[in-house]
Amino acid sequence: MMGIARRAVGRILPPAACLLLPLLSLSAEDVPHRLAARAHADTPLMTDLRELCDGIGGRPTGSVACDRAIEWAAKKFRDIGIQNVSVEPFAAQSMWLPVSAEANAVSPAAFNIRIAAAPMSPSTKGTIEARIIDAGEGTLADFARLGGTVRGAILLIHSTEMKTFDDLFAEYMRNAVLNDAVRKHQPVAMLLESTRPRGLLYRHPISLDLNYGPVPTAIISREHAERLARLAEKDEVRVRLAITNKTAPSYESKNVIAEIRGREKPDEIVLIGAHLDSWDLGTGAEDNGVNAALVIDLARAFHDLGIVPRRTVRFALFTGEEQGMLGSQAYVARHKSELDKFAAVVIFDTGSGHLSGFYLNGRDELRKPVNDALAAVEGLRATGHVTDVLDGTDNFDFMISGVPNLVGIQDPIPYLPDYHAESDTIDRVNQREEKITEAVAAVLMWSLAENPDRPAKRQTRAEVEKLITDTKLDEQMKALGQWEDFKAGKRGW
Ligand SMILES: [Zn+2]
Structure with missing residues (x-):
């Protein structure tokens, strides 16, 4: 992790x-x-x-x-x-495996968007389409400012570039604030700006306590996030999103142990x-x-x-x-x-x-x-x-x-x-x-x-x-x- x-x-x-x-x-x-x-x-x-x-x-x-x-x-x-080699099975909860994740902007410009589903994100039910709301860095103040406009929208959350372990730590620690705000303000999905430039995507678990996140969530490439944000300054920006994951309440995995x-x-x-x-x-x-x-x-x-x-x-x-x-x-x-x-x-x-x-x-x-x-x-x-x-x-x-x-x-x-x-x-x-x-x-x-x-x-x-x-x-x-x-x-x- x-x-x-x-x-x-x-x-x-x-x-x-x-x-x-x-x-x-x-x-x-x-x-x-x-x-x-x-x-x-x-x-x-x-x-x-x-x-x-x-x-x-x-x-x-x-x-x-x-x-x-x-x-x-x-x-x-x-x-x-x-x-002495043993394979020791254990019961795990809340399986999450990625299947597919696609996004594209439909207006005011049409283009494909690079995304990677966040582990523990729920799936969308088919393809959803909604307007983008730029929620800054997703602080409590950002959500207070946006109020009721968040409901039914796709949240775009900005990130600073990750340079150190402390930055990485901060990325994990803000999950709780984001998920709480999502539960309260009810957007339909959340796109988190990649902390790495040049289109790089990565798996960022949206929850680490075996609870699935509240809405479909994905990492979006830094460049696409910034373009959407610039467009959203002037126009209503609409995005389509389809995320499919495989989930199960319980499953089995195994540790491999060798002994001298x-x-x-x-x-x-x-x-x-x-x-x-x-x-x-x-x-x-x-x-x-x-x-x-x-x-x-x-x-x-x-x-x-x-x-x-x-x-x-x-x-x-x-x-x-x-x-x-x-x-x-x-x-x-x-x-x-x-x-x-x-x-x-x-x-x-x-x-x-x-x-x-x-x-x-x-x-x-x-x-x-x-x-x-x-x-x-x-x-x-x-x-x-x-x-x-x-x-x-x-x-x-x-x-x-x-x-x-x-x-x-x-x-x-x-x-x-x-x-x-x-x-x-x-x-x-x-x-x-x-x-x-x-x-x-x-x-x-x-x-x-x-x-x-x-x-x-x-x-x-x-x-x-x-x-x-x-x-x-x-x-x-x-x-x-x-x-x-x-x-x-x-x-x-
Ligand atoms: Zn590791």
Whole structure:
């Protein structure tokens, strides 16, 4: 889905100097270097990514393509030779899959309009035609000014160009205001101006709480939105719109889990995860095929090098992430009785940009063990950790269950400009940086699974509640529809 970081309250410490090497036997000491060397060498990571992105393509959860990706990933793990591979089904609600979306201006000028249906948008009933109302940026003041003129019209909502993660965050956070205003003022549809120029379209979910939006909603190309707005200054502008989506109250998807059993403490678990699903306009290369391929290749690395650490390592590919982390939520619920045994969870979900460190998700006590773990790859400069708490990817349900969790901090380039867009294809991937990320991830996973001590303890519910309050994460959880479930004990601790 996305990365939304909250500043943790409290001191942010500088990266600790790595003076203490973990105590390992001589042969074990070689392992990090062998893993890092392998990641830098020629590996099948990019070949796998081609199969996933070019061969299968965009794969929204519940789609035929997503089911193919699940089968593909399970077969990959089995072909590597991993003994324990499981495909774990879970029940999901509120299926939304795109079918078609068309729009054209009929007067005062006739032209085709590029649109992409917003996930969770309802369908139009056949083709509708209505006048355009320019509602500015769709603030409460804009709606107050427009009053009754909105009823029965197609709303045109302007956007500023997205340049940073904060801009992206703002685009999500205004959904609630827009949907509330739509319910009150009753337009027949809503067109949201693309935040990316040159005709680029992307999937922007209009709701993340599994409720469908109030009216048919689509992203409209920036250039077409501006043309409609200029025309609407003088004339009544009429637009035809037809959006068809496939929806269902419930459906099933699956997580793919591979496991290398620990040699001494097989019941203790270190998990590395990435989401396998994606939106469909592009082929989900940066978000998040490249990191799904990394997880698969890491399993291959451990298997091929014959590495069996002290603890069990699990390689997890979740689906339903784009719909609100449904797969990892289901995974945590399914494995609830095991959560005390999870030593750490590591998630990657921001493409192939340079890895500068990890989100510690409010757990500053993780800084030292992570730095110790990364001592063997100190030269790769992945120790710029931040204490920030992240909501919006697959660490979330582990975090609110108290499990120590890390999310890779990666440069927003190349991920961000192509986020959920037609242009998220394999051409964008920075192969060199991804190999470095794999080297860091491999060494980190090895150390977390091998070190005699666990990196941190599991937090109690009271400690998780304090972390949420201290970091004001509750505001975000409310906006993303997660708060009530946490409070009611349905999600997390
Ligand atoms: Zn993602």
